[in-house]
Amino acid sequence: MTVWHRYVAIGDSTSEGLDDPDGRGGYRGWADRFAHHVAAAQPGLEYANLAVRGKLTAEIQTEQLPVALELRPDLATVVAGVNDMLRPRFDADDVAGRIGEMQAALIATGATVLTFTMPDPGRVMPMARPLRGRFAAYNDKLRQVSARTGAILLDLGAHEVAGDPRLWSTDRLHANSAGHERIGYALAWAAGLPGFDETWSQSLPLEPIRTRRQRAAAEVAWIRQHLLPWVVRHARGQSSGDGITAKRPLPSPVEA
Numbered sequence: 001m002t003v004w005h006r007y008v009a010i011g012d013s014t015s016e017g018l019d020d021p022d023g024r025g026g027y028r029g030w031a032d033r034f035a036h037h038v039a040a041a042q043p044g045l046e047y048a049n050l051a052v053r054g055k056l057t058a059e060i061q062t063e064q065l066p067v068a069l070e071l072r073p074d075l076a077t078v079v080a081g082v083n084d085m086l087r088p089r090f091d092a093d094d095v096a097g098r099i100g101e102m103q104a105a106l107i108a109t110g111a112t113v114l115t116f117t118m119p120d121p122g123r124v125m126p127m128a129r130p131l132r133g134r135f136a137a138y139n140d141k142l143r144q145v146s147a148r149t150g151a152i153l154l155d156l157g158a159h160e161v162a163g164d165p166r167l168w169s170t171d172r173l174h175a176n177s178a179g180h181e182r183i184g185y186a187l188a189w190a191a192g193l194p195g196f197d198e199t200w201s202q203s204l205p206l207e208p209i210r211t212r213r214q215r216a217a218a219e220v221a222w223i224r225q226h227l228l229p230w231v232v233r234h235a236r237g238q239s240s241g242d243g244i245t246a247k248r249p250l251p252s253p254v255e256a
Contacts, residue, residue: 001192002112006046006251007035008073010064010102013240015051015079016247019169020180026247030175031077033184034191038075039254041193046251048073054240056083057098064246065102069109071251076106077114077187078151081142082173085134092137100145107150114187117142117157124168154190156183159201166204170225 009015009031017029031049039045048071050064057080068076080102084095103113117139121128139157146153156162167179175183182200189196 001041001194003042004038004045004075004112005042006071006073007038007048007075007077008068008071008251009035009047009049009051009077009079010060010068011051011077011079012055012060012083013051013053013174014082015049015077016053017049017180018053018174019171020175020177028177028180030180030183030187033181034077034187035254037184037188037193037196038191041195045254047248047254048246048251049248050246051079052244052246054083054242054244055080056087057081057095061098061102065105067249069105072109073106073111073251075114075191076111078102078106079115081138082118085131085138090134092134092141096138096141096145099142100149103146103149103151112191113149113151114154114190115142115146115151116154116183116187119157119159119162121163123163124165125173152190154183154186156186161201161203164204166207 015029015031017027017032020028020030022028022032031051032047035045035047039047048068050067051060052064055063060080078099080099081095084090099115103115106113118135120132121135122132135157139155143153143155145151161167161182167175167182169176169179185196186200189198189200
């Protein structure tokens with residue numbers, strides 16, 4: 001098993017950890033959880049998280065990658081693209097190509113790089129069904145560039161459980177704590193850490209079928225609490241990442 005000493009995560013809100021509260025007013029997330037899994041197997045790991053919510057792939061490449069390279073990690077995660085897919089125009093070749101460039105740059109320094117595909121958005125967010133083609137194209141391109149660069153690809157999008165609404169927060173854009181926990185476990189398995197297996201891919205137990213009224217009420221609540229504020233913010237040219245800085249900009253030891 002490869003021994004790692006420094007892990008750096010770059011990306012957007014999912015790498016930052018939304019919506020997995022840490023109990024101290026911030027967010028934990030799958031990257032933090034993955035770091036703890038690595039540190040449990042290899043004590044002494046240092047970890048930095050440069051991810052900032054709302055960032056497009058081009059912004060991550062321009063703003064975060066140079067900093068990550070300066071930190072010289074031997075383990076890195078590069079996860080981006082969802083914010084691009086939510087924009088009016090989306091180019092899967094460009095987005096996946098940029099991710100491939102980031103993977104290659106980190107791998108060239110000797111780092112092990114991990115990434116993952118995205119689940120079907122239609123199951124989590126019915127109104128996002130028109131975006132299924134974008135997500136499918138993104139996943140296909142990401143599989144191709146990861147195969148070329150040698151990055152480790154966790155193919156979340158190929159597993160039905162990844163799109164189970166019960167693993168997603170009420171905003172339907174971010175995993176909840178259970179979802180982040182599962183992704184962190186899956187990454188530990190993909191990285192070959194001892195004690196991890198493919199149980200992360202098992203489906204959740206069947207849930208009771210909701211009535212039409214319950215489904216309608218849930219849609220209304222989501223539109224009011226999450227969709228409309230998102231639309232207004234973007235109409236004003238604002239980003240959820242405005243004024244936000246990386247939560248863990250410098251490598252520091254991972255506490256047990």
